[in-house]
Structures are given as structure tokens and as C-alpha cells.
Amino acid sequence: QDDVDRFYEALTAHPEHGIIELPQVHDFMEAFVAPSGSVSDIVESHQEKFCECIVLLAQNHSIASDKVLDSAVLAVSRVFPNKEDEYAERITLRLMYSRNVRATSRWLTALQRTQLECVTYGKTRGAWYAFLELLAELRDIKAIHNTLGFMRSAGILPTRETSAVIFEAIFRRRPQPNSPNYRYMSPPFPVIKHLIN
DSSP: OHHHHHHHHHHHSSTTSOOOOHHHHHHHHHHHHOSSSOOTTOOHHHHHHHHHHHHHHHHOTTOOOHHHHHHHHHHHHHHSTTOHHHHHHHHHHHHHHTTOHHHHHHHHHHHHHOOOTTOOGGGSHHHHHHHHHHHHHTTOHHHHHHHHHHHHHTTOOOOHHHHHHHHHHHTOOOOOTTOTTOOOOOOOHHHHHHHHO
């Protein structure tokens, strides 16, 4: 629990969560991925805090190394034995809820890249469909294009359902409760043409 608290404090010390030194991250990660001992007895409140640490880590722009998130996937497998995919999905959904495309992409890619047999969530179509839905709602055509390319290279082949997911989401009327002047606008024709192509 102390390690989780210190990790969280380090990630939130800067008001914009923008500065944390890479060696410091590795020191914290070592506490969770060390080969000896078990860390699966972290109490429930700290399990949620640990998930939030991984979310903050993925969102941190000052950390460019993919190895950090690879270590984070390993840490999830150590902290949540037999529930790895459940917590991998929970972290993914938190990132998507924050609408942070870059962070979600980095985390999903780390999940897909892992050699751990117990972590399969990032290798499933469902995980990537959820991400494509987010990208379509945000109308981020470049990111959709890049994601479909990555899926193909990773062996997660798009199907007819992939297209349905994207088109349904891109035309979805998003609720804007905080904006009384919100008016739904369908996606522009060039966007649709690009997707069809």
C-alpha cells in the first residue's frame, strides 16, 4: 500500500501531471514487478488507486518510452493475478472515458504487444472496436486510419462489423448537456468519402 501511495504521489506531484523522471518510474515499477514475493494482497481501495496510477502513467506526456507501459502491463498481471484482463479492460475504459486518444492507443498497444499469456485483452477485436468507436465519435479520421493499419499488422483483421462500428459511431448524436447551443451536425462528406475509400 505504501508503494502505491508513493507511486500515486509522484505521478500527481506536478499540477499538470507532466513531469516525472524515467528512473523514478522504473524504481516504482520495480516494487510491483520484482520476481520475488507477492503483491496481490493490496487492499481494494489501493487496487483502484493502482489502476489510477497506470492511467496517469499512460497519460504522462513526458514518458516517451514504450518499455514503461510494458512494465505497467507486467505490474497489472502481478497485482491482479487471475483478473489480469478484467483490470486491463478497466484501465482501458478509464482512458477512453477521459477521451485521451494518445494515452489509450499507447496502453492498448502495450497490451497487444505483451508476451504474457495471461493478458489477452489487447489482442481481442472487442478492445480495438471500443477504441475505434471513440475515434469515430471524435471524428479522428487519421487515428482511425492508423489504428486499422496497426490492427492489420497485429493480425486483428477488420471485418464487416468493423465498418459498422465506425459508421454507427461517427453518425451518433452525442449528448452535450453543458452546451445549450449544441446542434447535431452530420460528419462532412470528405470524412465519409475517406472512410469508404
